[in-house]
Amino acid sequence: MERSNKPSAIPVSPTIPTPQVSISEDNSRVTASLPTGESVEVLLFGATVLSWKTAKGKENLFVSSKAHLDGSKAVRGGIPLVFPNFGPSSNKATEGLPQHGFARTSKWEYLGKSSSESSTLPNSSGDSSVKLDFGLSNTMLDKIPSEWKDYQFGITYSVTLGRDDLETSLAIRNTGEKDFEFQTLLHSYWAIDNISNVSVSGLEKVSFADKVGGGNKEESGAITVSSEVDRVYHVDPSQEIAIIEKDKPRFEFTRDMLPDVVVWNPWIEKSKTMSDLAPEDAYKRFICVETGSVSWNTLEAGDTWEGGQRIKAL
Numbered sequence: 001m002e003r004s005n006k007p008s009a010i011p012v013s014p015t016i017p018t019p020q021v022s023i024s025e026d027n028s029r030v031t032a033s034l035p036t037g038e039s040v041e042v043l044l045f046g047a048t049v050l051s052w053k054t055a056k057g058k059e060n061l062f063v064s065s066k067a068h069l070d071g072s073k074a075v076r077g078g079i080p081l082v083f084p085n086f087g088p089s090s091n092k093a094t095e096g097l098p099q100h101g102f103a104r105t106s107k108w109e110y111l112g113k114s115s116s117e118s119s120t121l122p123n124s125s126g127d128s129s130v131k132l133d134f135g136l137s138n139t140m141l142d143k144i145p146s147e148w149k150d151y152q153f154g155i156t157y158s159v160t161l162g163r164d165d166l167e168t169s170l171a172i173r174n175t176g177e178k179d180f181e182f183q184t185l186l187h188s189y190w191a192i193d194n195i196s197n198v199s200v201s202g203l204e205k206v207s208f209a210d211k212v213g214g215g216n217k218e219e220s221g222a223i224t225v226s227s228e229v230d231r232v233y234h235v236d237p238s239q240e241i242a243i244i245e246k247d248k249p250r251f252e253f254t255r256d257m258l259p260d261v262v263v264w265n266p267w268i269e270k271s272k273t274m275s276d277l278a279p280e281d282a283y284k285r286f287i288c289v290e291t292g293s294v295s296w297n298t299l300e301a302g303d304t305w306e307g308g309q310r311i312k313a314l
């Protein structure tokens with residue numbers, strides 16, 4: 001029967017939209033988005049950031065179409081984490097460890113999210129950032145490499161999605177009784193339209209170790225890429241680095257406690273030898289500008305090392 005006096009809806013104050021975080025059904029990925037449309041996706045395997053999109057849906061990270069995303073191999077693209085050694089292990093402390101260490105091939109734990117305070121201003125779009133935390137400790141390693149058996153560590157990796165920037169930072173704790181040495185890098189594959197129109201600024205007149213031609217060199221102008229490039233720059237973290245595309249800044253880097261920058265592009269011949277790099281012209285679509293510490297750090301028992309990068313996408 002129709003009621004004559006229907007209760008009217010109770011007015012509620014407008015809710016401020018908040019960031020959304022979801023975990024995939026198979027518990028392999030965490031995705032976060034801001035009410036304004038920016039998003040980030042992290043694969044728990046390696047805590048690899050797979051995607052970072054602007055509000056308009058533009059992808060900032062390159063991931064190979066043949067990348068392994070099933071945990072069988074480090075991801076070819078996104079932001080794999082290099083720890084505790086960069087390259088083939090070259091130091092006594094990490095002798096025998098796989099290329100770029102085990103962090104990028106270990107399954108990390110999602111620790112939770114936190115977001116910045118909501119704005120109460122009229123027309124606010126709500127929270128302006130969301131931070132996702134991931135953890136890895138020696139007890140979580142599938143099999144502890146024998147070279148690393150005596151060491152205990154806990155790493156918190158934080159990925160913070162902002163309106164026009166992304167922050168990725170590491171807190172590495174030595175939870176054991178023995179000091180250990182490590183290197184670490186945020187091995188980021190930046191998406192670009194065409195390598196021919198790209199340069200990297202901020203590394204002019206900085207000496208670099210040339211992993212292709214050998215020796216130490218320096219260049220007077222911004223770096224451009226027209227053959228294989230694999231360089232390690234040691235450059236004060238206060239120095240701003242940028243990727244320039246078609247004469248306009250595309251990505252700007254701010255570094256905290258990360259004294260080294262690796263610039264890598266495999267170019268044509270090396271790309272052909274990489275079974276997980278595709279399509280054929282993939283080398284044109286990315287440049288790796290990897291901030292980190294190629295310089296060895298000694299972490300004393302009980303101590304914590306912190307470092308990170310903030311990237312502004314323009």
Ligand SMILES: O=P(O)(O)OC[C@H]1O[C@H](O)[C@H](O)[C@@H](O)[C@@H]1O
Nearest residue numbers: 099100211230231262263264288
């Ligand atoms: O193939 P990966 O183990 O992922 O390494 C990819 C690249 O990483 C860094 O950029 C190194 O400087 C390069 O020498 C290496 O080729």
